[in-house]
Amino acid sequence: MPELPEVEVIKIGLNKLLIGQDINSVKHDWVKSFPNAAQDVNNFLIGATVKSIKRRAKVLIIGLSTGYSLVIHLKMTGQLVYVSGKSRFGGGHPSISLGGQLPDSSTRVIFGFAGGGKLYFNDQRKFGWVRLIPTAEVPNIDFFKTVGPEPLAPSFTKRKFKERLQKRPNSVIKAVLLDQKVIAGVGNIYADESLWGAKIHPETPVNKLKNGDIEKLFDEIRTVLNLSIKKGGSTDKNYVDAEGKKGSYLEFARVFRREGSPCPRCSNEIIKTRVAGRGTHICPYCQQRVS
DNA sequence: CACTTGACCTGTCCGC
DNA sequence: TGCGGACAGGTCAAGT
Numbered sequence: 578m579p580e581l582p583e584v585e586v587i588k589i590g591l592n593k594l595l596i597g598q599d600i601n602s603v604k605h606d607w608v609k610s611f612p613n614a615a616q617d618v619n620n621f622l623i624g625a626t627v628k629s630i631k632r633r634a635k636v637l638i639i640g641l642s643t644g645y646s647l648v649i650h651l652k653m654t655g656q657l658v659y660v661s662g663k664s665r666f667g668g669g670h671p672s673i674s675l676g677g678q679l680p681d682s683s684t685r686v687i688f689g690f691a692g693g694g695k696l697y698f699n700d701q702r703k704f705g706w707v708r709l710i711p712t713a714e715v716p717n718i719d720f721f722k723t724v725g726p727e728p729l730a731p732s733f734t735k736r737k738f739k740e741r742l743q744k745r746p747n748s749v750i751k752a753v754l755l756d757q758k759v760i761a762g763v764g765n766i767y768a769d770e771s772l773w774g775a776k777i778h779p780e781t782p783v784n785k786l787k788n789g790d791i792e793k794l795f796d797e798i799r800t801v802l803n804l805s806i807k808k809g810g811s812t813d814k815n816y817v818d819a820e821g822k823k824g825s826y827l828e829f830a831r832v833f834r835r836e837g838s839p840c841p842r843c844s845n846e847i848i849k850t851r852v853a854g855r856g857t858h859i860c861p862y863c864q865q866r867v868s
Numbered sequence: 869c870a871c872t873t874g875a876c877c878t879g880t881c882c883g884c
Numbered sequence: 885t886g887c888g889g890a891c892a893g894g895t896c897a898a899g900t
Binding site (some may be wrong): 609652653654682683700701702703704745747748752814853854 | 870871872873874876877878879880
């Protein structure tokens, strides 16, 4: 589910809701959703104050006063929804758009706060995870050791983007965009959207891309990610923000989930195909195959 | 090595 | 209506 924009929107929301709050309970019923909970929860989670909420790639990092951090990956269907203890719905109803009361059948972990609020980690498909890790060791987890640069960071330049792509000269461009070791945070939605914007066929090998193609793609990735953050992210099925609200980027999407509709640029029909093992949306006229 | 495929899970939708 | 199969926003491990 969530790609960079969705995780960023959750981060912004949690920053408003959780900073300064004290955690006083945790419940988890699916071991893989919080694999190391047993050892350190009592010493470093219960009683901790939330100090910071950060994002790196598609991962959230909640910094605690105990020197530990909660590191959270939502994978395909994860949600992090906060419900205030003062909710007029009785404390279990985050928002009309989430549909019903929490916890529900997808709730895997519940963090309780001293003020009565609760943070629900919901994950229908159980791919996501929460880990409690010493803050100093967070950068050393396997995922962070290998993950690529943040595409929205000012220090990430067109030159760096080109250099990183060129390490994978024979791979098709969509597979490279989805590879988190190359750049962080781009997933299936924004890969399709930015390739359409740059008029690049997703199966184009990297070494067939012209300089101008790569520069245009760089700009499109940033444009699409920034627009989505502004729109509150993309809700396909499961995604909601920290208050349980859906995002509206897909109303603006040009190709993602638009198969059968006219291309907004040339009016030819958008088609769905399969590239790098993933459902892929293209305009076959705007995005000509190069081989 | 570089690249592709299957596995991890549950739920939904589509065709027979 | 029931049932099987394909598919869904992400990453790993294992295979070629």
